[in-house]
Amino acid sequence: MVPFTHYFHAACASPMPDMLPDWYPAKRHPAPPDAPLFDWLCHEGSLTLRLTEAGDRDFRVELLKQAPEPAHDDEAAALGLPPGTLVWTREVLLHTAGAPRVYARSVAPTSALGNAAVELDSLGTTSLGHLLFRNPQIRRGPIEISRYPADRLPDSWRSEGLWARRSHFSDGKLQLLVCEVFLQGWPLAST
Numbered sequence: 354m355v356p357f358t359h360y361f362h363a364a365c366a367s368p369m370p371d372m373l374p375d376w377y378p379a380k381r382h383p384a385p386p387d388a389p390l391f392d393w394l395c396h397e398g399s400l401t402l403r404l405t406e407a408g409d410r411d412f413r414v415e416l417l418k419q420a421p422e423p424a425h426d427d428e429a430a431a432l433g434l435p436p437g438t439l440v441w442t443r444e445v446l447l448h449t450a451g452a453p454r455v456y457a458r459s460v461a462p463t464s465a466l467g468n469a470a471v472e473l474d475s476l477g478t479t480s481l482g483h484l485l486f487r488n489p490q491i492r493r494g495p496i497e498i499s500r501y502p503a504d505r506l507p508d509s510w511r512s513e514g515l516w517a518r519r520s521h522f523s524d525g526k527l528q529l530l531v532c533e534v535f536l537q538g539w540p541l542a543s544t
């Protein structure tokens with residue numbers, strides 16, 4: 354007979370089901386956050402530029418990771434890919450006014466990096482926003498918002514219920530899904 358403790362440990366060891374984000378078009382979310390965070394989530398222009406201005410030009414990108422990895426299920430669905438497809442992935446922290454304020458994760462099918470492939474691969478700590486917003490061929494799709502699963506965030510910035518937004522950037526060939534999570538302590542005192 355299998356002892357009770359065996360069942361107990363097996364139950365504790367089993368992975369928690371992945372909490373999924375619940376994306377809604379920003380203006381149709383049933384329980385959106387208050388201003389000014391909602392205004393930041395809905396902002397269609399460059400977040401890099403807005404954060405740079407809000408931090409009085411004290412802005413920098415900290416590169417956490419840039420590598421191919423399996424897409425999360427919601428990312429794969431948004432890009433029309435089978436679950437788990439390997440995608441080009443870039444994760445950064447956007448620092449302004451002396452601290453990380455936003456975690457950003459951008460993913461693209463490796464076959465859809467388009468003409469930007471070389472530039473994307475060599476971005477380093479240059480903001481992706483510079484590349485996206487200086488090219489008039491690249492259009493932003495509608496912004497969606499959701500609370501973001503804590504277990505997808507870097508360890509030191511893990512917190513339940515943080516707000517995120519995502520949108521799709523494309524010039525026809527490039528297919529890039531950019532997700533930005535507003536970290537704890539938001540909004541900035543200056544906003």
Ligand SMILES: C=C(O[C@@H]1C=C(C(=O)O)C=C[C@H]1O)C(=O)O
Pocket residue numbers: 398399400401402414443444445447455457458459479480481482483485531533
């Ligand atoms: C999309 C933008 O670029 C920002 C910069 C990123 C980066 O360097 O990886 C990622 C997402 C954005 O937060 C923007 O500035 O709006």
